[in-house]
Amino acid sequence: MNILIIDGHPDPTEKRFCHALAESYQYGAVEAGHQIKMIRVADLQFSCLRNETEYETNVEKNADLKEAQSSIKWAEHIVIIYPLWLGDVPAYLKAFLEHVLSPDFAFDEQKRGKLHGKTARIIVTMGMPAAFYRWYFWSHSLISLKRNILQFVGIKSVGETLIGSIETADHKKILKQIEKLGHFGL
Numbered sequence: 001m002n003i004l005i006i007d008g009h010p011d012p013t014e015k016r017f018c019h020a021l022a023e024s025y026q027y028g029a030v031e032a033g034h035q036i037k038m039i040r041v042a043d044l045q046f047s048c049l050r051n052e053t054e055y056e057t058n059v060e061k062n063a064d065l066k067e068a069q070s071s072i073k074w075a076e077h078i079v080i081i082y083p084l085w086l087g088d089v090p091a092y093l094k095a096f097l098e099h100v101l102s103p104d105f106a107f108d109e110q111k112r113g114k115l116h117g118k119t120a121r122i123i124v125t126m127g128m129p130a131a132f133y134r135w136y137f138w139s140h141s142l143i144s145l146k147r148n149i150l151q152f153v154g155i156k157s158v159g160e161t162l163i164g165s166i167e168t169a170d171h172k173k174i175l176k177q178i179e180k181l182g183h184f185g186l
Contacts, residue, residue, distance in 0.1 A: 001185045003029050004075035005038045008082035008093035012042035017125055017166060018081050024175040025079055025123075028182030037071045041096050044068075048095045059102055068100045077119045077185055078155070080145075083166075084126035084133070088141040097149055106153040113154025120150055121159040121186060123178065130164030159186060 005025055009018035022038060029036050044064045049055050059065045072078065082093050089097075100106075107113050122145060126133055133139060139162070146158045161181065163174055 002035045002074055002076045003079065003185060004071050005079045007038060007040045008080055008090065010042050010090045010092035018083055020175060021081050021123060021178050024178040025182035028179035029185060032183040034185055039068055039071060041093050046099055049098050056103055058099055065099050069105050072100060075118060079121045081123040084124050087137065089145055101153050113152055115154040118155045119157040120155050123161045125163045125166045127166060128164055130162035133162060133164060
């Protein structure tokens with residue numbers, strides 16, 4: 001399977017657990033024979049969109065974003081990994097998605113998604129317990145990413161992995177679980 005891993009942590013510092021999660025998923029997937037591409041959003045340079053013209057034309061001006069679109073087109077399965085910041089997707093990851101999932105690439109003039117047949121998994125880390133995020137906050141940002149972005153562009157099958165209490169969690173155990181997800185291409 002062709003798998004694209006989008007490491008959405010905006011901090012390029014290697015000590016970030018999201019980076020280790022991306023590497024563990026990649027390791028498991030490669031060991032199982034999957035073809036892998038990885039995008040580390042923290043390593044890319046782009047600005048936030050400010051108007052419709054930028055939304056429609058910025059990818060053409062940025063080789064990294066154009067390559068990201070090519071990788072998305074290539075992928076059969078997309079894994080998005082990010083930390084929950086202020087209850088949501090980090091702004092830099094959201095800006096990345098706004099760029100690459102642009103008109104004509106991800107949806108047509110009638111707002112119909114063009115990425116049908118692809119699957120995805122969203123892996124989110126957070127300081128609070130994952131059950132509390134699901135129960136009290138109703139996983140609102142996760143649902144928004146799934147429904148308003150991924151499903152909108154045609155990606156219907158979306159799995160999720162929530163990793164709560166990240167400061168006290170058993171990191172080795174979690175990395176092994178993520179490696180298994182990579183192995184099975186889930």
